Amino acid sequence: MSQTRLHFIATRPASTGLFAALETEFEDDGLPIAIMELDEDAGTDEISVYADDGTTQEVERRILAIAARHDLSPSLEQEVLPDIDWVTKSLEGLKPVRAGRFLVHGSHDRDRRRTGDIGIEIEAGLAFGTGHHGTTAGCLEVLTQVVRRESPRNALDLGTGSAVLAIALAKMARISVLATDIDAVATAVAKENVRLNAVSAYVETATAAGFQNPVFARRGPFDLIVANILARPLMKLAPQMAAHLLPGGSLVLSGILDRQRDAVVAAYAGQRFRHVRTLHREGWVTIHLKR
Template sequence: MNQTRIHLTAARQTAEMIYAELERAFEDDGFPVAILELDEARDLHEVSLYVPAEGLGDAEATMREIASRFEPKLSVEAEEVPDIDWVAHSLEGLKPVRAGRFFVHGSHDRSLRPSSGIAIEIEAGLAFGTGHHGTTAGCLEVIERVVRREKPRSALDLGTGSGVLAIAIAKLAQIPVLATDIDPIATRVAGENVRLNNASRLVHTVTATGFHNPAFSAAGPFDLIVANILARPLMKLAPDMARNLSVGGSLVLSGILDSQRDAVLAAYVGQRFRHVSTLHREGWSTLHLKR
């Protein structure tokens, strides 16, 4: 089945924000969204949305409307493409990412792994989270700080996606990590990446919605919880986070636009969380909280 690629080119910060809004807008439709660096020196990044022919009109209008919120004069174009492996397309040319001690890379960059630090190989499959997004890289940096200072004994990666954060915690801290996602495809991909990184002994992947699955009570409470999802779900989950975090534990939250940071923080202060720090990266906030 042929698809149409609707795409635009923008500076990295604008492209990242448009990418996030498109993910939200087309989450229920399941239309793939991809972001690719075209030219580092000129700060050019391409955002693409892949839709079937019957969904083209509405999808293109929505993408134009979203793009205009951030930059009114952005050009949105469409082209018909054959039935392609859109994941391979979106990952093509991605460079390795360094975040603190972590080096996140694809299989094509194994030769570039540093002799020191912690290498994590990620093939995103149908679940994104390769480390290139500002929220993922921000989480990796905060995770390193928390593990070094607090030495947690158990951890939860809520909304694991590709599994990169769970793998990072397991490799750095050598502790058990529960990695959950509401999407069974994401859970499967995370499991594959866990095995690829020889972390199966420590990381347990589960498909679960909210905190109702018995896996949470079996593994918790947790000394460290990391959740890189979206601002609104994070705010709703504040009471559950409080119940599942151990006394003195740390909570790392991301998937939060800078403009949403205060609202998310207020929801957690209401649950008696204390703000430790905020890391700002590419228009996104990563919060470190304790209770």
């Protein structure tokens, strides 16, 4: 799917405030947003929002509406980007990532595995989650501790992306894992990575939105749920998380910015979850809660 970059120039401090407002506006949409300094002396920044094919006009309307609320009327420019699998292209130069005992790598780096490593081989695909993001690495670290201390037997990886976390649980604990995503493309990538890592006997993949799909009733309740998505969806899902997690079970949440941490913890405290630990990494947090 091709993308269009909508970009404009703004001066500070207005640019930083507008960038924060746009992050909030498009957080649930998952649209990439970037800010880049253009001229330090003049205090100007370029702000970019990347719209998927067919949504450009709607995204432009929302950008201008947010800008108007900040008393700004930026001159928006558009750049149609080539239809390239940017994830595949970017992974070509990525190095293996270590997180505790885990080594997340591509096929070209199999020889980087050392004795004692738990290797997770991820091929480039269209799904998010290669281990190079702070949220994925944070989840791997927290899950390692949860498995060691609690020995879960039935786990859910909600919003699995490329299935790194589901594969990690299967390899580390040899337990049953349900890996779901709302995106059929992500599910297909996850299934292939599960096969590639020889854990198909442990991991079932499914395309499912929320908890309405019958697969959750069939496979649940769970004694461990990990969800690396976004803060707002996680907060909305708090009651359903509680309904599908066994008493005493662990919940590992990520995809949460540092500034969103307190709101997420409060949402789950209202569902009788107890905060165990927050891991900070690269401006993101991974939160461990127990029911």
